[in-house]
Amino acid sequence: MTAGTDKPESPDVSEFAEVYQTVWKAMMEAGNRAVKSSETLSRLKQNDVQIAETPADVVFQVDKVTLSRYRPLTNKKADTPPLIICYGLFGRQTMIDLQEDRSLVRHLLRDGIDVYVIDWGNPTRADQFTTLDDIILGYLRDCVEYAIARNDGRPVSMFGICEGGTFAACLAALEPDLFSGLALAITPIDFKGDAENFRPGEGFLNSWTQHMSEEDINSVIDTYGNMPGELTGAVFSSLTPIASMTKYNLGLARLEGDEDAMLNFLRMEKWISDRPDHPGAAAKQWFNELYRENRLVEGKFELDGRRVNLGHISVPVLNIYAEQDHIVPVSCTRPLGDYIRPKLYQEIGFPGGHVGVFVSRKAQGVVAGGLSKWLIETQKQEAADTPDPVEGKSGKAKKK
Amino acid sequence: MAGSDNGMEQMFRMWQEGQNAFFGAQKEMADTFAKTFSETFTPKPKDPAMQGYEAWQNFVKAWAPSWDPASAMRMTPNSFARNTDEMFSIFDPSTWMAQTPDQLRVILQSIASAPQFADLTMPQSDAAQSWQEVLDFQEASSEFAKVIFAAWQRSYEAYAKSNSLEELKSGKVEDALNTWLKVANRELLNTQGTAAFMEAQTNLLRAAMALKKRQREQAEAWCAAYQIPTRTEIDDLMKTVHELRKEVRSLKRDLAEAKK
Numbered sequence A: 001m002t003a004g005t006d007k008p009e010s011p012d013v014s015e016f017a018e019v020y021q022t023v024w025k026a027m028m029e030a031g032n033r034a035v036k037s038s039e040t041l042s043r044l045k046q047n048d049v050q051i052a053e054t055p056a057d058v059v060f061q062v063d064k065v066t067l068s069r070y071r072p073l074t075n076k077k078a079d080t081p082p083l084i085i086c087y088g089l090f091g092r093q094t095m096i097d098l099q100e101d102r103s104l105v106r107h108l109l110r111d112g113i114d115v116y117v118i119d120w121g122n123p124t125r126a127d128q129f130t131t132l133d134d135i136i137l138g139y140l141r142d143c144v145e146y147a148i149a150r151n152d153g154r155p156v157s158m159f160g161i162c163e164g165g166t167f168a169a170c171l172a173a174l175e176p177d178l179f180s181g182l183a184l185a186i187t188p189i190d191f192k193g194d195a196e197n198f199r200p201g202e203g204f205l206n207s208w209t210q211h212m213s214e215e216d217i218n219s220v221i222d223t224y225g226n227m228p229g230e231l232t233g234a235v236f237s238s239l240t241p242i243a244s245m246t247k248y249n250l251g252l253a254r255l256e257g258d259e260d261a262m263l264n265f266l267r268m269e270k271w272i273s274d275r276p277d278h279p280g281a282a283a284k285q286w287f288n289e290l291y292r293e294n295r296l297v298e299g300k301f302e303l304d305g306r307r308v309n310l311g312h313i314s315v316p317v318l319n320i321y322a323e324q325d326h327i328v329p330v331s332c333t334r335p336l337g338d339y340i341r342p343k344l345y346q347e348i349g350f351p352g353g354h355v356g357v358f359v360s361r362k363a364q365g366v367v368a369g370g371l372s373k374w375l376i377e378t379q380k381q382e383a384a385d386t387p388d389p390v391e392g393k394s395g396k397a398k399k400k
Numbered sequence B: 001m002a003g004s005d006n007g008m009e010q011m012f013r014m015w016q017e018g019q020n021a022f023f024g025a026q027k028e029m030a031d032t033f034a035k036t037f038s039e040t041f042t043p044k045p046k047d048p049a050m051q052g053y054e055a056w057q058n059f060v061k062a063w064a065p066s067w068d069p070a071s072a073m074r075m076t077p078n079s080f081a082r083n084t085d086e087m088f089s090i091f092d093p094s095t096w097m098a099q100t101p102d103q104l105r106v107i108l109q110s111i112a113s114a115p116q117f118a119d120l121t122m123p124q125s126d127a128a129q130s131w132q133e134v135l136d137f138q139e140a141s142s143e144f145a146k147v148i149f150a151a152w153q154r155s156y157e158a159y160a161k162s163n164s165l166e167e168l169k170s171g172k173v174e175d176a177l178n179t180w181l182k183v184a185n186r187e188l189l190n191t192q193g194t195a196a197f198m199e200a201q202t203n204l205l206r207a208a209m210a211l212k213k214r215q216r217e218q219a220e221a222w223c224a225a226y227q228i229p230t231r232t233e234i235d236d237l238m239k240t241v242h243e244l245r246k247e248v249r250s251l252k253r254d255l256a257e258a259k260k
Helices: A013-043 A102-112 A130-149 A163-174 A203-209 A214-224 A227-236 A242-256 A259-273 A278-293 A330-338 A361-378 B003-038 B048-064 B069-074 B077-082 B084-089 B103-110 B123-162 B167-168 B172-194 B196-226 B231-257
Strands: A058-063 A065-070 A081-084 A097-099 A116-118 A156-159 A179-185 A315-320 A345-350
Touching: A013 A242, A013 A259, A013 B172, A058 A130, A058 A345, A065 A130, A081 A130, A081 A163, A097 A102, A097 A259, A102 A116, A102 A361, A116 A130, A116 A242, A130 A156, A130 A163, A130 B231, A156 A163, A163 A179, A179 A361, A203 A278, A203 B196, A214 B196, A227 A242, A242 A259, A242 B172, A315 A330, A315 A361, A330 A345, A345 A361, B103 B123, B123 B172, B123 B196, B172 B196, B196 B231
Parallel strands: A081 A116, A081 A156, A156 A179, A179 A315, A315 A345
Antiparallel strands: A058 A065, A065 A116
C-alpha cells in the first residue's frame, strides 16, 4: 500500500474505509472553515477594500507620469531634504501605503519627512516606444528637478524600489548633483547574481531570461506592443506555484472568516491586480540589456548615449534587501556596495521576502524605521528652511 | 452559524454510520469483484475479437504513436493499486495527442512551401502555414504539459515515499496536507529550474507568438480590405509621435539650459 512498509499488496477495504473516514472528517471541518470565510466574504464589498489612502496631491505631471506630494500627518518637521519615492513599472507604488498600520509612507510622514511619490500611469500601446532613456533621463529627472525647484534648488533624497531602484541608481550615477542621498530597496543591480548558488525557487527570472534569446523576448513584446501586465502577473504567480494555486481555496478557508485577516488579503489582491503594462521598448532594454547581458555591472549600459558608471554615485547610499527574496535574489542587490565608497554605504537585510519588505508588520519597524533613521542621520537639512509641505512656500534655505 | 454547525455535525454522523455499514457489507464482494474484473479485461490471444482489437490498436498508434492502447487494456483495479504510474498515465495530456501524424505534416509543408506567383493569390498556402502553426502550438503545449505532469507525478511519488497511511490514520490530516503542499511546491520549483522546463517554456512561447502574429496578419488583411487603419499603421504613427515628442523635450531642455 505504501512504499517501505510491509502492507499487503491488495488494498484492504476496511483499512481504506478507516482512512477515508478520517479524511472525510477533516474535509468537513475544512468545509466549516470555508463556510465561515465565505460568509465574511459575502458581507464585504469592493468599497471596504481600500489601499493607498494617505492623502496626497498631484503637484507635477509630464505625459502620463505624475508626481504627488503627501500631506503632512504631523507638525513635526525632520531636518531632511524631501524624499521622492520611485517604484518600478511592473507594479504600482500603492504597495508602500497598503493600509494604515502597514504604510511606509505614513511612517515617514509621522517622522516629519516631506514625501513625494511618482506614479508612472497606465502605459498603452501609444507608449510602446518609450525607452528606459525616456523614463530615467526624461520623466524621472523631470520629477526630481521639479522637487529640487520646490526645495530652493537644493538636492533631494530618493528612495527607489525594485525596478525603480535601478532607475534611481542610474540617474544618481549620471546626475549625481541632483541628490543628497539614495536609498534603494529590493533593487537588481547585478542581474546575473550568484546563479550557481541560487537556493530552490530563487532567481527564476534571471535563469529564464538567460535561457531565452533576444529574439524570443522581442517577439513577445513586439506581438503585444508592450509587456502586458497580465503576463508579468502570471510569471510572478508561477514563481510561487502552490501558494498561487491554493490562495483562493485553502488560503481563504484557513482565514476562518477573520474579517481583519481577510481584508489584509483582499488589499493585497487589489494591489496585485493593478499591474500596468510595461512600455515595450523599455521592457526590451530591461530584459535584454540588463537581465540577459548584465550591462549595468559590466559598465556597458547606456542612456541617451551616456554610459552609466555606478562608481559615480557620490552620495550616501542605503541598500535594503530581503533575505528570502525569490524575485530579486540577495546576490543581485548587494553588489551595489562594490561601487560605493564604504563610508557612504549602508545596508539593511530584512528577514523576509520581496513583498514582505513593505507589507509585513515586521517591516514597519525594520524597513520604514530603518529608512527614516538613515534619512535623519545622513541627510541633514536645516528644518527651518524646509518648504511648507501644505502651502509649498520655500524658506531661505542654505545647504548644510 | 451555530445552527449550521449542528447541521453539519448531524450530516457527518449520518454519513459516517452509513459508510461503516457500506464498507462492512462490501468488503467480501469487493475482493471478488477485483479478482473477476482483472481476469475479464485481460485480452485472450486466440479470441476472434482480437482481430478487431489489433486493428484498433494499429489505428490509435498511427495517430498517437506515444500512446500504447494495450496498456489501457491491462489496467485493472489490482494493477492500478500496484502501479500508480500506469494509473496516472491516463491523465497525462502528453499521451493524448503528443504528435501530429507525420503524413499531415508532410502535406502541409508541401503546400506551404510551394513557390509564390506574382499575380496569383495562394490562399491554400497561407492556410497550410496557419495550420502548421496551430499544430506547432498544440505540440508545444503538449510538451509543456508533459514536463509539468512529470513534476506532479514526482510529487506524488515523493509524498507517497515519505508519508505513510499511518499518518493519515492518526487523524493529522491538516499536517498531511501541509506536507503534501510542501512536497509539491518543492518539486514544482525544482522542475521550473530544469533545462527541460525552460526548453518547453521557450518553445511554447515561440509557438504562441507565431500564432498571435498570424492572427494579426489575418486581422490586418481584413482591415485593409475594408479601409480600416491597421495595427501596423497605427504603430507607425505612434512611433513618429514618440520621436517628435522626444525631440521637442530635448529642444526645450537645451533652450532652458541656454537661458541660464
